[in-house]
Amino acid sequence: MLPKVNQMLHYQIASSDESEAALEYKSRIADEEGEAFLIEYPLSEKTGRLKRMFLGDELSVFFVSSDGVKHYFDSHVLGFKEDGLLRLVKIMKPDPERMTKVQRRSFLxxxxxxxxxxxxxxxxxxxxxxxxxxxxxxxxxxxxxxxxxxxxxxxxxxxxxxxxxxxxxxxxxxxxxxxxxxxxxxxxxxxxxxxxxxxxxxxxxxxxxxxxxxxxxx
Known part of the structure; x- marks a missing residue:
């Protein structure tokens, strides 16, 4: 299953800096466009600050479905879009065949x-x-x-x-x-x-x- 509009995504952003790569962010899916999701700018779960993103940034993402199952996938930044005063980040939708789900007590x-x-x-x-x-x-x-x-x-x-x-x-x-x-x-x-x-x-x-x-x- 794919995440839906208004669903919250949690992720880490690939970086050569070890401390930066370990930071976790979250943002809401604001819209979808073809093969992409349009997400709000990510917020650090630790500092509460917004994170600037760049074209090509690689993401390790998960979201939690209504039954409490975590679904993991990889993605990357495709571009950006202005929606009024809101600037959105365009990321690649996952291939459902390559997604991994993790039950509360069952781990990969x-x-x-x-x-x-x-x-x-x-x-x-x-x-x-x-x-x-x-x-x-x-x-x-x-x-x-x-x-x-x-x-x-x-x-x-x-x-x-x-x-x-x-x-x-x-x-x-x-x-x-x-x-x-x-x-x-x-x-x-x-x-x-x-x-x-x-x-x-x-x-x-x-x-x-x-x-x-x-x-x-x-």
Whole structure:
């Protein structure tokens, strides 16, 4: 399903500046025109300030439907239009086949080898790589020597590279739900998030969405 006129869009704007790329904005769909939506100038959800946009700006967008489901898509700025005293931004409508929806308790999961720092309850630390990541949890591969058990809770820091070249990180607390002993002597650890901010979860979901679009475009 596509968003409708008067619906609120939430998004991040691609930037080589890491702090700028992490900012979240929102704006209302004022009208539609062929293959484009006409949206009001974006407002920063953090500062309350308007954001100037430029032709070609890439956007990572989501909107929430009436049943509480988040729908994600990528877009870009096509141009601008004056509507009386209001200046509108023209952005590309999404291809419905390339949109991703995320239920409240069901998150997209993607295979990914991302750097992960782990701190155990006994203060031991190690760095490993993820096997897959998603908005509800991750799995990772580590050396067999680390003292991990089902229901162990650990503090983690995940490094997230985006397609625009920026790198972000997401701290969270996870709980081990399953461990597979591999033939190599290493462990595959499945973990769910038990403490993570919505903004940090959003970073992971954005990465998964970008990877899904990348796979579809191959």
């Amino acid at each position: 999961r993607m295979p990914a080898a991302l750097d992960l720092a782990v701190k155990l309850s006994n203060h031991e630390r190690f760095v490993c790589q993820t096997d897959d990541v998603g908005g509800g949890g991750i799995s990772f591969i580590c050396e067999g020597k680390w003292n991990l058990r089902v229901e162990s809770q650990v503090d983690c820091w995940l490094l997230i590279p985006y397609k625009n070249g920026t790198i972000d990180h997401a701290p969270f607390q996870g709980e081990v739900v399953r461990i597979n002993e591999l033939e190599t002597g290493r462990k595959q650890v499945m973990m769910k998030f038990v403490m993570i901010n919505d903004s940090e979860r959003g970073k992971i979901i954005r990465y998964c969405f970008e990877k899904q679009l990348e796979y579809r475009n191959r």
